[in-house]
Each structure stands twice: as C-alpha cells, then as structure tokens.
Amino acid sequence: MSFNAEKEITTMWKAMQGAQKDIGMIWYRWRKAVAETGNGNISPKELSLKAAEIYGDELGHGFLPRLNWLKGEEGFLKGLCGNIIGEWKKQGALVEVKPGDKPFEAYLIWTRCPWPTYCNQYGVDMEEDVQNCDQILQSILVPVNKFFGVNYSIETLKAIPRGQGQCLRRLYKVE
Amino acid sequence: MSKMLFEWDYSGYPGAESYPHLFKPIQIGNLMIPNRIKYAATEDNFNTYDGYITDADVEYMRLRARGVVGGMAFMQGVYMDEPGHGQGYIGQAAAWDDKFVPGLKRIADAIHEERAVAGYQLMHCGRVGGHRPHLAKGPSDVPQRLRVFAPVSEMTKDEIKQCIQEHVDATRRGIEAGFDIIEISGIVGYLLSNFISSYTNRRTDEYGGDIYGRMKMVVEIIEACKAECGENIPLGIRLVADEKLDDVRGNTVEESLETYKIAEDAGSDYISATVGWQESIYPVISRDVPQGSWLYVSKQAKEKVSIPITMAYRLFKPDMPNEKIGAGELDVWENCRPQIADPLMPKKVLEGKEDEVRHCVACNLCLARLFRDAPMTCYINPVCAHEHDPAFADPENAEEEKNVMIVGAGPAGLECAYMAAKRGHEVHVYEKNDKAGGTILDAMNAPYGDQELYICIEYQLKMCEKYGVNFHFGTEVTEEMIEDELPDSVVLATGPVYAKGSEDAGFNRDNVVNVLDVLGERVEVGDNVVVWGNRKPGIGVALYLAQKGKKVTLVGEEQRAGFDVNPSFKWRYMIYLRQNGVTAYNDCTISEINDGQAIVRTFDGYRFPVNCDHLIVSVREKNESLKKAVQSEGIECFEVGDALVPRNMSSAVHDGYRIGIRI
Numbered sequence: 001m002s003f004n005a006e007k008e009i010t011t012m013w014k015a016m017q018g019a020q021k022d023i024g025m026i027w028y029r030w031r032k033a034v035a036e037t038g039n040g041n042i043s044p045k046e047l048s049l050k051a052a053e054i055y056g057d058e059l060g061h062g063f064l065p066r067l068n069w070l071k072g073e074e075g076f077l078k079g080l081c082g083n084i085i086g087e088w089k090k091q092g093a094l095v096e097v098k099p100g101d102k103p104f105e106a107y108l109i110w111t112r113c114p115w116p117t118y119c120n121q122y123g124v125d126m127e128e129d130v131q132n133c134d135q136i137l138q139s140i141l142v143p144v145n146k147f148f149g150v151n152y153s154i155e156t157l158k159a160i161p162r163g164q165g166q167c168l169r170r171l172y173k174v175e
Numbered sequence: 176m177s178k179m180l181f182e183w184d185y186s187g188y189p190g191a192e193s194y195p196h197l198f199k200p201i202q203i204g205n206l207m208i209p210n211r212i213k214y215a216a217t218e219d220n221f222n223t224y225d226g227y228i229t230d231a232d233v234e235y236m237r238l239r240a241r242g243v244v245g246g247m248a249f250m251q252g253v254y255m256d257e258p259g260h261g262q263g264y265i266g267q268a269a270a271w272d273d274k275f276v277p278g279l280k281r282i283a284d285a286i287h288e289e290r291a292v293a294g295y296q297l298m299h300c301g302r303v304g305g306h307r308p309h310l311a312k313g314p315s316d317v318p319q320r321l322r323v324f325a326p327v328s329e330m331t332k333d334e335i336k337q338c339i340q341e342h343v344d345a346t347r348r349g350i351e352a353g354f355d356i357i358e359i360s361g362i363v364g365y366l367l368s369n370f371i372s373s374y375t376n377r378r379t380d381e382y383g384g385d386i387y388g389r390m391k392m393v394v395e396i397i398e399a400c401k402a403e404c405g406e407n408i409p410l411g412i413r414l415v416a417d418e419k420l421d422d423v424r425g426n427t428v429e430e431s432l433e434t435y436k437i438a439e440d441a442g443s444d445y446i447s448a449t450v451g452w453q454e455s456i457y458p459v460i461s462r463d464v465p466q467g468s469w470l471y472v473s474k475q476a477k478e479k480v481s482i483p484i485t486m487a488y489r490l491f492k493p494d495m496p497n498e499k500i501g502a503g504e505l506d507v508w509e510n511c512r513p514q515i516a517d518p519l520m521p522k523k524v525l526e527g528k529e530d531e532v533r534h535c536v537a538c539n540l541c542l543a544r545l546f547r548d549a550p551m552t553c554y555i556n557p558v559c560a561h562e563h564d565p566a567f568a569d570p571e572n573a574e575e576e577k578n579v580m581i582v583g584a585g586p587a588g589l590e591c592a593y594m595a596a597k598r599g600h601e602v603h604v605y606e607k608n609d610k611a612g613g614t615i616l617d618a619m620n621a622p623y624g625d626q627e628l629y630i631c632i633e634y635q636l637k638m639c640e641k642y643g644v645n646f647h648f649g650t651e652v653t654e655e656m657i658e659d660e661l662p663d664s665v666v667l668a669t670g671p672v673y674a675k676g677s678e679d680a681g682f683n684r685d686n687v688v689n690v691l692d693v694l695g696e697r698v699e700v701g702d703n704v705v706v707w708g709n710r711k712p713g714i715g716v717a718l719y720l721a722q723k724g725k726k727v728t729l730v731g732e733e734q735r736a737g738f739d740v741n742p743s744f745k746w747r748y749m750i751y752l753r754q755n756g757v758t759a760y761n762d763c764t765i766s767e768i769n770d771g772q773a774i775v776r777t778f779d780g781y782r783f784p785v786n787c788d789h790l791i792v793s794v795r796e797k798n799e800s801l802k803k804a805v806q807s808e809g810i811e812c813f814e815v816g817d818a819l820v821p822r823n824m825s826s827a828v829h830d831g832y833r834i835g836i837r838i
Contacts, residue, residue, distance in 0.1 A: 003767070003774050003782060012781050064320040068422035068456075143318045149377055149424060 020092040024114055027051070028122040045128055052132045056139025059087060063140065064147050073104060073150075073173075080144065080152070081106050081171065084137070088113065100172060108154075110167035116160050126161035133159075137169065177202050178407070180355060181290040183209040183245035189527025194493045196500040197508060198525065203483055204409025204444035206356060208292055208507075211500055212246035212521045214239045215447070215487050216296040216358065217511040218264045219251060219551040220544070221560065226254070226262075226269020228278030231550075233285050234563035238518040240289035244525050247507070248291045250282045252298020252360045253349075255341040259307040261366065263300030265548040270297075270345040279352035287353070295354035296413075297345050297400070299338060301366030302327045302375060303453060312338075313369045314389075315377040320423075320454055323546060335382060335392055338366070342396045346403045357404055359396060359412040364452045367393050368415055371434055372452075374425040386430045390437045397441040411485075412438050413447040416472040419455040428475075435479045445483040447509060448476045458747055460488055460512070462537035462624030467495045474504040485509045491535055493524045515541050516556045530637045534630045539743035540825065547742075554741075554825040555631050557590075557832035570836040572599040577663035579838060580605065582652045582801060585613020587816025587827035588668030589635035594835025595666075596642035603662070604644055607651040611636055614670050614817065615824065617695040621715030622722055623751060628824060654804035664811040664838050667802060668831065671795035671817035676707070681768030682792075690716045690793035701788025702726060705773045707765050708793035709736040711823060714748050716791055721755035728785045729759040730775050731794075736761055739823050758785075765790065795821035813838070 027048075035044040063083045069076055085095040085108060094112040099105075119129040137154045145151055151174040158168035179200070185191035191198040198210045221231040232251075240248035253270035254261040262269070269275050279295070286293035305311035305325035312334065313327040330338070346357055361367030369375040370392045376383050382391050397412060404410045414434050418425040435446055450469045451459035458464050466489050473486045485507035490496050496508035513520050516535035523532050533556055540554045553559035561567040577600045581588045584606035596602040610616065612632045619625045639646070657665065673689055676682025690712050692698045704720050706713045709731025717727045729736060729752070736752070736759050737745040752759060760775050766782060767774035773787035798818040805812040813834045816827035 003784060005784065008782050061318060061322075064318065069424050070422050146316070147318045147320070147423070149317075 017092070020090075020114065023091055024118040025121075028118050028124065031124065032122055045125075048128065048132060049135050052135035053139045056136035057143060059136070060140040060143040063144055067144065067148070069148065076148065076150075077104055077106060077152075077171075077173075081108065084108065084140065084171075091115070100170065102172070104152075104173035106171045108167075108169045108171060110160060110169075113160055113167060119161065129161040130156060130159045133167070177205050177207045179207040179209065180287075180292060181209065181245055183290070185210070185244075185525065188525045190493070190525035190529075193527070194497040194524065196497045197493055197521075201483060201506060203356065203411070205407055206292070206409050208247060209245035210243075211496070211507045212243045213294070213485055213507050213509045214243050214246075214248045214514050215509040215511040216249035216252050216294065216298070216360070217515065217541075217551075218267055218545050219560070220264055220266030220548065221550055222266045222268050224265060226267065226271075226275060228268055228275075228281055230563045231560065232268070233281050235560070236282050237285040237289060238562050239514050240286040240291040240293075242514050242517075242519040242522050243291050244522045245290055246292065246521065247294050247356065248286045248289070249294030249296055249356075249358060250279075250286075250354075252296040253279075253345060254304070255297060255299060255345040256338070259305070260310065260312040261299035261301075261304050261338075261341075262306045263298075263304040263365070264545050265306060266550065267298075267300075267306075270348045271341065273348060273351075276348050276352050279349065279354075283353035283355075292356060293354045294356045294358055295349035295352070296358040296360055297342050297349075298360035299342075299366035301364065301369040303364045304366070312366065313375055314382060314392075315375060317375050317377065329378075332380065332382075339392065339395050339399055343399045343403050346400045350404065350408055354408075356409045356411070357400060358447070359393075359400065359410070361393060362413045362415050362447075362449045364454055367396070367412075368418075368452065371415070371431075372418060372420065372425050373430070374418070374420050374423045386426070386433050387437065390434055393434070394437060394441040397438060397443055401442040409444040410442065411445040411447060412443045413449055414438060415450065415452070416448045416476055417450050419451040419457045419459065422456055423454070425452075432475060432479050435476055439480040439482050443482060445485060445506070446476065446480065448473050448484055448486045450488055460537065461539055461744055461747055462627050463747055463751075464489055464537075464624075466491055470495065470499055470504065473499065477504055477506075483507060487511060489537070491537070493521075493529075512537065512539075512541060515551070515553050515559055518562075531634070531641070533634045534627075536627055536631060536824075537624070538741060538825070540741045543741040543743035555828050557829045567836065570594075570598060573838065576600055577838060579603065579664045579666065580652070580657070580660060580662035581666040581668055583613055583668035583670060583816075583818070584608075584611035584646065584648075585668055585670055585816060585827060586615060586631055586635065586824050587818070587831040588613070588666065589632065589639060590828045590831025591666050591668065591813075591815055591835040591838075592644045592831075593635060593638035593642050594832055595838050596639070596644045598836065598838075600664075600838060602644045603647060604639070605647045605650045605652045607649070609648045611646070611648075613668075614691065617691040618712065618715060620694045620696075620719060622718050623747070625715065631824065631828065652801060654801065657801065657804050657810070658808060661808065662810060664813065665801070665805045666813045666815060666834060666838075667798070667805070667818050668815045668827075669798045669800065669818045671821040672798045672800070673792050674708075674794040674796055676765070676792065680766060682765075682790075684768055686770075686788060687768060687790045687792060690791050693791055694719060700725065700791070703771070703786035703788045704728070704791060705730055705765070705775075705785055705787040705789075706791045706793055707731070708795075709733050709759065709761055710739045710793070711737065712795065713791075713793035714740070714752065716793060717757045718748075718751055718755055721757050726786065727755075727757045728775075728787070729757055730763050730765055730773075730785075731759075731761055732764055732778075734762050760785075797821065811838075 483506035487509035
C-alpha cells in the first residue's frame with residue numbers, strides 16, 4: 001500500500017508546530033515594528049496589552065455559544081475552564097485544571113508554554129508576558145460574566161516567565 | 176355590544192362541515208371575528224429601506240387576507256423610532272411618523288377589500304434590532320451570542336418612557352390607517368421579551384427584579400395603548416409561554432405563564448402564545464419538530480387566563496387546531512409559514528380543496544433570508560414575493576399550443592408540467608420509474624422530517640391531474656423516441672448524474688454504491704461507511720446510516736458541510752451529525768479506495784486512512800444525456816432542476832415554474 005501513516009503524521013505535525021510558532025512570533029514582530037516606527041508616540045507595551053484585551057474579548061465572545069447553564073454553575077465553570085485551556089493547548093501549551101479549595105473555584109496549571117520563549121527571543125521584559133496573559137484572561141471573563149450574570153475573576157499565583165516553573169492561576173467566583 | 180365588520184356565511188361549504196370549530200365566530204374585545212383563522216404578522220423585507228410600504232407588500236398581504244376567508248390578517252410588525260433601534264429587518268415597515276399612515280392605509284384597505292379583519296402589529300425588535308444604527312436597545316447590555324446581531328445598549332428610564340410613548344403614537348397611526356385590531360409583539364427576543372426574561376433583564380430598578388418588575392414596561396405599554404384604542408379596537412399581545420432558554424438562565428415556564436395573567440389583568444383582549452427565542456438552542460418550528468408538538472402550551476395558557484388564546488407553531492393542517500378549539504384548549508388557529516407556502520390555504524380548506532394546498536415543508540428559508548437582508552421567498556412556492564407581478568404570478572395562456580415532452584417526474588418536471596398545461600399546452604410527462612417523485616422518493620427516507628418533503632409531490636400531482644397532464648410511467652425516454660415523437664418542446668428534468676470518480680482511485684470497485692440506492696434500501700452496506708459529498712444528500716444518508724448503528728465518515732470538497740442547506744436549518748444538521756457520532760472531513764477528497772479502507776486527502780495534500788466497508792457517492796453532476804439529441808432535431812429544449820445544476824428541491828420547483836410559464 002502506498003500510504004505511509006508515519007510520514008503523513010510527521011509532516012502534518014511539523015506543519016502544525018510551525019503554525020503555532022508563527023502565531024507567537026507574529027505577536028512580537030508587530031510589537032517590534034511599533035517599537036521601531038512609533039517615534040516614542042506609541043508604547044509597544046501598551047499596544048501589546050491592548051491587543052491582549054481585544055484578543056481576550058473576542059475569545060470570551062467566542063466562548064458564549066459553547067457555554068451553558070444546563071448543568072448548573074458547576075457545569076458552567078467546568079465548561080469555562082475547558083474553553084480557556086483549549087485555547088492555550090492549540091498554541092502548544094500543556095495546561096490542566098484542578099478543582100479549587102472552595103466551591104466555584106478552579107486552578108489552571110500551565111506546565112509548559114511557548115510564549116515566554118518568544119518574549120525572551122525578542123528581548124522583551126519577561127514580566128510583560130505575564131501581564132499579556134493576565135490581560136487576555138481578564139478580558140475573556142468580561143463578556144462571559146455579563147452574558148451569564150455572574151462575577152468570576154482570575155489571579156496569577158505563579159508564572160513560568162518569572163522562573164517559577166509553572167503558571168498557576170486561580171479562577172474563582174467573587175462573593 | 177360586539178360588532179361584526181363583515182358578514183360571512185360558511186354554511187354549505189365542505190370545510191365548515193369537516194372543521195366546524197374553525198369556522199365559527201369568536202369575540203375578541205368588542206369585535207366579532209367570523210372564524211378562528213389568523214394570518215400571523217410576518218416580516219417580508221419587501222418595503223423600502225426607510226420603512227415605506229411597497230406594492231409588493233400590499234399585494235402580498237391582499238392574497239393572504241383573501242386566504243383567511245373573513246378571519247384576521249395581520250400585517251408585519253412596524254418599528255416605531257426614527258433612529259431605527261427598533262428595526263430588526265431591512266425592509267421592515269415603519270410607523271414613527273404620520274407620513275407613513277398613507278402606506279399603512281393601503282394595506283388595511285387591501286385586507287378590507289378581501290372582507291377580512293385588518294390586524295396591525297407594533298414590534299420593537301430589541302436586541303434583534305438596531306439594524307441601521309448598528310446598536311440595539313435592551314433592558315441590560317447583555318452581550319450577543321449570535322454575531323449577526325448588533326451590540327446592545329442598556330435603556331435609560333427616559334428611553335423606556337419614550338419607547339412607551341412611541342408605542343402609543345404608532346397605535347394611533349395604525350387606527351388612523353384603518354386597522355381593526357392592534358397587537359403588541361413581545362416574543363422571540365424582541366424588546367418586550369427582553370424585558371420579561373431573566374436572561375436579558377438584569378436591571379435593579381423598578382423595570383427589573385422579579386417577574387412583576389420585568390413585566391412593568393409591558394403593563395405600561397398595554398395600558399397606554401389600550402387607552403389609545405378605546406372600546407372598539409381590540410388590543411392583543413404576543414407572549415412567549417416557554418422561552419427554551421434554560422441554558423442561559425432564562426425564565427421558568429411558570430414565570431412565563433404568569434406573564435399571561437399579568438397581561439390579561441393589564442387589559443389585553445387576547446394573547447398569542449409562542450415558544451422559544453431566536454437565540455434558543457432548541458428547534459421549535461423546523462421540520463424535525465413533529466406537527467402539534469406545542470399544543471400543550473395553548474392548553475396551559477387557557478388554564479391560566481380567560482381571554483382568547485391564539486397560536487401557530489407547527490400547526491400546518493386544519494385537523495389539529497380544529498380538534499383543540501373544540502376541546503377548549505385553543506381559540507384561534509394562527510399561521511404564517513403555511514400561508515407563505517400557500518396564501519389561500521384556509522380558503523382551500525373551507526372549499527373542500529385540501530388536496531390542492533401547497534403545504535409548507537418547514538425549511539425556514541423564508542426566515543433565513545430575512546436575517547440576511549434579502550426579500551422573503553418560499554422554498555416551494557415560486558410565486559411568493561411576485562404577487563404584485565401578474566405576468567409571473569398568474570401568466571396568461573400561451574399564444575400557441577405546443578406538444579410538450581417532459582422527461583422526468585420529479586419536483587422540477589411536475590412543477591413545469593402543470594404550469595405548462597395550465598397555460599394551454601398538451602403536456603406529456605415520461606418517467607422511467609412507475610411512480611412520480613424522482614430523487615425525492617429515496618431522499619425523503621433521510622431522518623429528521625424529510626418524509627414531509629413528499630407533500631410537495633402530492634400537491635404537484637394533484638395540479639397535474641387538474642390541468643390534464645398526461646403521464647407515461649415506466650417509460651425511459653431514448654433518442655429514438657424523441658426522433659419519433661418530435662414534440663414542439665422538450666424539458667429535461669432527468670435529475671443529476673452521480674460523479675463517477677477515478678477508476679485509478681478505485682471508484683469502479685464493488686463496494687462503491689450510490690446514495691439513492693442506500694436510502695432506497697436497494698443495497699446493503701457494511702458497518703464502516705464513508706460518504707463522499709458533504710452537501711445535503713451526503714448529510715441525509717450519513718444521518719440515516721448513523722441512526723442504523725453504522726460508523727459513518729462524511730468526506731467532502733466543500734469547506735463546510737451543508738453548503739446547499741439554508742442557514743436556519745443547517746445548524747440543526749450540524750448538531751445532529753455530532754449527536755449521531757458522524758465524523759466530518761471537509762475540504763477533503765477521496766484519493767484511494769481499498770478493501771476495508773479509504774484514503775482521505777486534505778486540500779493541501781495530507782492523507783490519512785478511514786475504515787470503509789462501503790463508499791457512498793452523493794456528489795452530483797449535471798445530466799446532459801438527451802440534450803444533444805433534442806437540439807440536433809431542432810426542438811426547443813429546456814433543462815430544469817438537478818439536470819441543469821444539482822441543487823435542492825427548492826431550485827427544482829422554482830426552475831420548473833419558470834420554464835412552465837415560459838414555454
């Protein structure tokens with residue numbers, strides 16, 4: 001049979017990894033373009049954070065058709081966590097969800113993420129990578145909270161760009 | 176003292192004997208309505224972009240008014256604010272100024288000329304509106320889940336007061352235009368339903384909170400409009416009895432039914448009961464929902480209030496509403512889509528001509544077009560939207576009688592046949608099978624309501640009988656037959672041919688079968704099936720086999736499955752494919768077929784194997800088999816339906832009609 005599964009999968013996997021890498025690199029290429037052409041009138045960091053806000057807002061709106069209240073608030077939170085980690089997995093991160101200590105609380109744990117590498121490669125302050133992710137995640141929650149009439153927040157407890165080995169974030173219901 | 180606008184005597188009509196409850200009067204407010212039939216307000220996008228009534232809308236309504244034989248005919252809901260926050264449809268009629276009254280009067284007059292009761296509806300579209308300003312208004316700024324709608328801005332109290340006044344002003348204009356009955360729309364996601372629902376109303380002031388707070392604006396509108404109407408003009412409201420929004424924390428059914436009581440107490444003279452929202456994830460009115468599914472809703476509503484309850488929603492035939500009216504579980508049979516498909520449907524029922532009704536097939540193409548700024552059309556009624564054009568809607572007889580040969584008795588051939596015969600031609604339909612229906616005969620075996628498609632064929636056959644079409648079943652037309660018969664015109668309605676695929680890839684193997692043979696149960700297939708072609712025929716057979724327990728993979732070159740299915744129905748199919756475990760590979764083709772395996776190739780060249788005992792071909796191509804023979808004899812030749820370009824049943828019917836009025 002002429003079909004070689006290993007060859008097909010390998011080729012496809014390499015193409016996917018290339019595409020993942022390009023997504024991250026393009027973010028920092030735009031940032032660099034602003035830094036080199038903005039004449040100091042535009043802060044590359046502000047631009048980056050604004051892009052993160054837009055990115056998160058669009059992701060949040062995109063989650064709305066995929067989230068529901070059919071299994072109550074616990075089901076809703078599970079769905080929200082699943083949608084969030086799915087976005088980072090698509091980009092090449094390893095992320096998992098663990099239940100929180102209280103009701104309506106969950107921990108999101110990134111054990112591997114390509115974004116700090118891009119940040120480092122373009123010579124950007126590593127803390128900006130943490131802020132970008134925070135901004136994306138907070139912006140996701142704005143339309144989701146409004147749509148479902150809930151108030152969830154997320155806080156960063158550990159971050160790979162800070163040399164802490166993993167990104168640990170607490171997603172919780174604000175009482 | 177109630178008044179009757181037009182006297183109607185139904186005695187002696189067969190329909191009044193068969194369906195006695197439909198053709199007895201009912202009092203609504205102080206108005207006596209001769210029967211229990213209502214054409215429900217329906218947008219059509221026929222009017223000008225700035226809200227003026229057009230000839231198309233007047234003639235559309237005139238025909239529907241003729242159809243209700245003395246019952247209520249409601250024009251589409253009007254928007255009431257100049258900026259257009261309440262406008263949800265690009266061709267929606269306006270009533271925000273006195274300058275619109277003359278146009279509205281044309282519609283009221285047209286309805287009265289048919290001796291029907293003229294209904295007028297107020298419709299602020301709320302979060303479905305804001306078409307021109309690209310900003311919708313609502314009780315709260317809850318984000319949109321469907322991207323087709325504009326963002327929502329929370330209404331201030333001043334805006335609420337202004338909106339109430341706009342309802343009153345628009346009511347006055349409707350009365351000045353001559354309408355007999357006024358209706359407020361509070362359904363499916365429009366403004367008042369937004370205020371009522373816990374999903375979209377998060378206000379903490381007096382217009383929010385519990386169901387009584389959320390109904391406050393509705394109550395104020397009913398009271399204010401009722402005062403404007405006076406004693407002689409009844410006022411009703413359309414309210415949702417079950418939002419079907421449990422996934423987004425919408426109202427409970429108990430809350431929704433409580434709104435009926437509140438509306439009655441506020442002075443509403445009747446309530447039109449509905450189910451679902453446009454944002455609901457559950458199907459309510461599509462073909463996959465059995466007829467009569469929502470009749471329990473009208474029963475619940477009747478138990479809650481003492482004013483009349485009217486309802487539509489999958490009540491396409493007269494038997495069920497007649498029975499429920501007789502049982503006291505419904506008061507008035509509403510319909511819109513059945514009269515889009517056949518404007519004279521209730522009239523035909525009354526006259527005992529039910530077999531001449533062209534029944535709606537619940538495809539929702541009419542609604543899908545409205546959301547995409549297109550004028551309404553009907554899947555199976557080619558005349559819809561052409562009522563104002565007599566040359567199209569009611570063509571004259573042909574100047575010269577011709578001998579017309581129609582090859583194929585599918586929906587395209589039959590539609591063409593009766594129209595050509597109606598215009599005076601001698602029409603002969605040749606069909607190789609022993610039964611009419613063409614592709615539909617097998618295609619209707621696909622699940623989720625496709626059996627209902629055959630009612631189109633039944634209607635066409637009745638029309639063929641009425642106009643004297645000659646049938647030759649079991650007769651396959653050959654080139655020699657055309658040479659012998661030498662008809663004046665030939666219409667090729669032969670249906671499509673199915674793509675052969677490359678022999679090198681294995682498409683000539685025994686395990687490659689045709690979609691119609693599978694749906695017609697003329698071939699058996701194995702447990703693992705690959706369907707080639709991701710349009711409706713492929714989706715239909717995939718679901719058919721998945722429901723029989725087969726592992727089905729759908730492979731097609733279109734970027735998305737269901738390219739030929741209208742958007743208002745397609746989302747259902749996407750859910751059903753997932754629910755039935757069908758794997759879909761779009762933007763792909765089949766590069767190789769082997770024993771037990773097919774190789775799928777992505778558009779960019781990647782290949783992967785899929786288990787495949789049988790490969791089902793559903794990809795269609797045009798059929799030119801007899802075209803050269805006809806043309807070489809110098810005979811006038813037409814092609815219709817899938818023989819011309821493979822599409823869907825709607826295109827077949829519309830093609831057939833257009834050629835039928837042209838020969």
